[in-house]
Amino acid sequence: MGLLPGGFWDEHGGLHREFDLAPLTGREEELLAARAAARPAALVTEVLSRCVSRLGDISPVPPAVTRQLLVADRNHLLLQLRRATFGDQVRATLTCPWTECGERMSVDFSIDAVPVEPPPHRAPHYTETLKDGQEITFRLPTGADQEELSGRLAVNEAEALTALLARCVLDLGGARPDAERIAALPAITRLEIEERMRRAAPKVEQTLAAACAECGRTFVAPFDIHRFVFGELRTDNTLLYQEVHYLAYHYHWSESEIMAMTRDKRQTYIDVLADAIEVLNHGA
Numbered sequence: 001m002g003l004l005p006g007g008f009w010d011e012h013g014g015l016h017r018e019f020d021l022a023p024l025t026g027r028e029e030e031l032l033a034a035r036a037a038a039r040p041a042a043l044v045t046e047v048l049s050r051c052v053s054r055l056g057d058i059s060p061v062p063p064a065v066t067r068q069l070l071v072a073d074r075n076h077l078l079l080q081l082r083r084a085t086f087g088d089q090v091r092a093t094l095t096c097p098w099t100e101c102g103e104r105m106s107v108d109f110s111i112d113a114v115p116v117e118p119p120p121h122r123a124p125h126y127t128e129t130l131k132d133g134q135e136i137t138f139r140l141p142t143g144a145d146q147e148e149l150s151g152r153l154a155v156n157e158a159e160a161l162t163a164l165l166a167r168c169v170l171d172l173g174g175a176r177p178d179a180e181r182i183a184a185l186p187a188i189t190r191l192e193i194e195e196r197m198r199r200a201a202p203k204v205e206q207t208l209a210a211a212c213a214e215c216g217r218t219f220v221a222p223f224d225i226h227r228f229v230f231g232e233l234r235t236d237n238t239l240l241y242q243e244v245h246y247l248a249y250h251y252h253w254s255e256s257e258i259m260a261m262t263r264d265k266r267q268t269y270i271d272v273l274a275d276a277i278e279v280l281n282h283g284a
């Protein structure tokens, strides 16, 4: 059992924070390998819906719920899913950012040690007064916003941020603003709104501090949780199906039984089989 840093507010105003999750199985690996090029935010929604078995009173947890989770809560769940599947220790490969160095290095850390900051207070939305005297009500960005805007972010970041504010600002000075009105706001007001949203949100650290053994300098590298977890999991489906075939051939298990196993468990049986076959071939 775990606890979301933020939490999910249902339509009746109930807050759900406790969660149970199950490690990824061959079925999720198949999905990830087949859709590796698909939009990552939509993939996070689907994978979380399959692996988070309970969220507060909600079980099973449909994509409609995992999509509405706060960005930090989804990142927290992804890290916990990685821990449940492969353990707490992570080895990340970084490149020294100083151009005259560029040394590649591996950095070890524990998922438990990734800093998580809860929000100052939890609410479905927040009403505050801006410095210019206008009252604002906003909600925090969710997976739905990431799904909607991820494509646009790559094309035009400023436009995507305007669209994000238009989605999250529920009321500004007595009316819900559209993207045009958000775009017309003074830059300082937009910055203030972004800063207030940032302060109200829970946070999961997405940077790694490292020291370069080659040049001796320290630096902070961005650590993209989506890319890390999915990059680590991306399995060639050919290899996955070979493993399934190998286990089915020797153990006579069904495809669905084998696909319901985690990668670690498949590997354990493959190792046991390899030892047993070795004994058969060469005698004990």
Ligand SMILES: [Zn+2]
Residues within 6 Å of the ligand: 096, 097, 098, 101, 102, 103, 212, 213, 214, 215, 216, 217
């Ligand atoms: Zn260096």
